Amino acid sequence: xIMFKGIAASKGIGIGRVLIVKExxxxxEARTVIDTHAEAERFSAAxxxxxxxxEKKAENIEKSVGQKEAEIIRGHILMIQDPxxxxxxxxxxxxGDCAEKALDEICSMxxxxxxxxxDELTMQxxxxxxxxxxxxxxxxxxxxxxxxxxxxxxxxxAVGDLTPSxxxxxxxxxxxxxxxxxxxYTSHSAILARALEIPAVLSVDGILxxxxxxxxxxxxxxxxxxxDNPSEEQKAxxxxxxEKYLADKEALxxxxxxxxxxxxxxxxxxxxxxxxxxxxxxxxxxxxxxxxLFRTEFLFMDSASLPSEEEQFEAYSKVAKAMNGKPVIxxxxxxxxxxxxxxxxxxxxxxxxxxxxxxxxxxxxxDVYKPQLRALLRAAVYGDIRxxxxxxxxxEEMRQVKTLVEEVKAELESEGIEYKKxxxxxxxxxxxxxxxxxxxxxxxxxxxxxGTNDLTGYTMCVDRGNSKVAYLYSAYNPAVLRMIKNIITxxxxxxxxxxxxxxxxxxxxxxxxxxxxxLDEYSVSPTSVxxxxxxxxxxxxEEAKALADKVxxxxxxxxxxxxLEANAKN
Ligand code: PEP
Ligand code: MG
Numbered sequence: 001x002i003m004f005k006g007i008a009a010s011k012g013i014g015i016g017r018v019l020i021v022k023e024x025x026x027x028x029e030a031r032t033v034i035d036t037h038a039e040a041e042r043f044s045a046a047x048x049x050x051x052x053x054x055e056k057k058a059e060n061i062e063k064s065v066g067q068k069e070a071e072i073i074r075g076h077i078l079m080i081q082d083p084x085x086x087x088x089x090x091x092x093x094x095x096g097d098c099a100e101k102a103l104d105e106i107c108s109m110x111x112x113x114x115x116x117x118x119d120e121l122t123m124q125x126x127x128x129x130x131x132x133x134x135x136x137x138x139x140x141x142x143x144x145x146x147x148x149x150x151x152x153x154x155x156x157x158a159v160g161d162l163t164p165s166x167x168x169x170x171x172x173x174x175x176x177x178x179x180x181x182x183x184x185y186t187s188h189s190a191i192l193a194r195a196l197e198i199p200a201v202l203s204v205d206g207i208l209x210x211x212x213x214x215x216x217x218x219x220x221x222x223x224x225x226x227x228d229n230p231s232e233e234q235k236a237x238x239x240x241x242x243e244k245y246l247a248d249k250e251a252l253x254x255x256x257x258x259x260x261x262x263x264x265x266x267x268x269x270x271x272x273x274x275x276x277x278x279x280x281x282x283x284x285x286x287x288x289x290x291x292x293l294f295r296t297e298f299l300f301m302d303s304a305s306l307p308s309e310e311e312q313f314e315a316y317s318k319v320a321k322a323m324n325g326k327p328v329i330x331x332x333x334x335x336x337x338x339x340x341x342x343x344x345x346x347x348x349x350x351x352x353x354x355x356x357x358x359x360x361x362x363x364x365x366x367d368v369y370k371p372q373l374r375a376l377l378r379a380a381v382y383g384d385i386r387x388x389x390x391x392x393x394x395x396e397e398m399r400q401v402k403t404l405v406e407e408v409k410a411e412l413e414s415e416g417i418e419y420k421k422x423x424x425x426x427x428x429x430x431x432x433x434x435x436x437x438x439x440x441x442x443x444x445x446x447x448x449x450x451g452t453n454d455l456t457g458y459t460m461c462v463d464r465g466n467s468k469v470a471y472l473y474s475a476y477n478p479a480v481l482r483m484i485k486n487i488i489t490x491x492x493x494x495x496x497x498x499x500x501x502x503x504x505x506x507x508x509x510x511x512x513x514x515x516x517x518x519l520d521e522y523s524v525s526p527t528s529v530x531x532x533x534x535x536x537x538x539x540x541x542e543e544a545k546a547l548a549d550k551v552x553x554x555x556x557x558x559x560x561x562x563x564l565e566a567n568a569k570n
Pocket of ligand 1: 293295334430450451452453454455501502503
């Protein structure tokens with residue numbers, strides 16, 4: 001037995017036999033063509049076939065998963081039809097390059113361009129380009145693409161990089177799990193694996209050279225663990241875990257359409273976090289009661305230039321309309337730290353998490369911030385949009401944002417443009433400062449939403465991504481718990497609603513603490529809605545308070561975690 005670790009990209013447990021999907025041989029001999037016209041036609045025919053094949057795959061995915069996922073595949077058609085890219089390839093063919101070489105070189109050029117941005121989302125486009133390159137080359141060379149649609153039931157696919165088009169060919173009944181050597185949690189392949197509900201562990205270093213085809217293997221997509229050649233005991237242990245996972249998933253369906261309330265009937269709100277307008281579909285499907293955090297920076301990161309007021313208005317109003325009057329909390333641009341937007345030209349800093357970011361950047365750049373505020377006020381006409389300000393550390397910051405909002409309102413008024421006059425403005429409570437002066441900030445805010453991802457980092461002085469100090473990055477630390485309690489208590493004392501949109505809001509161990517502190521709104525990822533609703537339903541307020549009293553008297557993270565674990569309901 002050998003155990004490997006990777007990124008837990010899609011939950012669930014798969015047990016089966018390995019199929020190593022080898023890279024296709026796409027080598028070719030570059031040649032100079034004389035009849036460039038015929039070569040251009042050969043290339044067009046390959047594009048037409050690629051487009052037809054891709055559309056077929058997209059239809060497949062649309063039926064088995066959904067429209068949104070199919071759009072990822074259809075994106076390839078749009079990319080290959082991009083006049084600039086096509087024009088560059090055709091130009092090379094006209095100059096005498098064979099279609100394979102022209103395609104190869106232009107795809108490499110685009111790929112390098114996307115990779116050089118260093119931005120995760122833009123870099124994913126390089127994977128799409130690579131997918132297009134391989135698909136077209138295999139057509140031009142007449143070599144069949146690896147067919148994984150007909151593998152036997154219980155197959156665990158091991159592949160270098162699972163491309164979106166390969167994922168689209170998967171027959172979900174037959175694939176027990178997926179393992180890759182590269183790719184991150186937010187890669188398109190990971191998104192598709194989650195949508196197909198196939199357990200997946202990604203980025204397992206050098207795994208292909210360590211596995212043999214046909215061997216038995218266990219993939220725990222919830223923990224990011226792969227066990228090659230498992231013992232009988234391990235197979236029995238993981239089969240039982242798998243049964244439990246599936247039964248649990250089924251049981252959660254009973255919570256669809258239910259109110260979110262504690263065992264003794266205290267009703268709270270259970271909303272979702274989203275990054276793109278198209279994610280709204282996941283919110284309605286998972287029965288979220290609103291949007292507690294729309295991270296607008298993805299609109300900016302996903303675009304090659306600053307999105308205009310109009311584009312932003314479209315995005316925000318689309319979400320507001322789709323949510324049909326339910327609350328939609330939209331966070332204003334939160335860039336800097338680990339989120340770079342290349343065209344904004346932010347200088348690199350020694351301590352980016354302590355630097356020029358989020359509200360600090362926005363207040364110094366009204367030319368960037370005002371169009372966003374205008375778009376938000378205009379879109380608010382179409383639903384219950386509320387504006388949330390990230391990384392607030394001082395009272396002045398909130399006052400300045402509100403002054404800017406008033407300025408924007410006056411401008412819209414004088415321009416005769418429709419907007420909503422009484423949009424609520426709140427702060428993300430996610431800094432140590434906010435945790436210490438919530439009473440002062442509450443006087444300036446219509447609501448708070450606690451961002452425990454950053455609050456944990458800024459309280460413990462730990463960078464979320466640094467594995468050397470990861471042991472300190474835990475919301476179970478008494479320091480973080482006191483911050484959370486303080487923010488909720490002071491917010492409520494001031495009479496404003498307090499929510500939480502950091503990952504802790506979905507943590508079943510912390511939920512009783514949040515109930516005890518009186519949290520009004522929980523905002524979690526769409527996939528966690530039903531589990532959170534169930535955990536909330538299992539606790540009575542008094543019972544949660546009794547546990548919280550004991551927990552708040554503890555002195556170490558370990559003691560807290562152990563007590564919460566010992567009292568967990570399932
Ligand atoms: C947080 O900090 O808890 C949060 C929700 O925001 P983000 O993860 O986008 O920083
Ligand atoms: Mg944050």
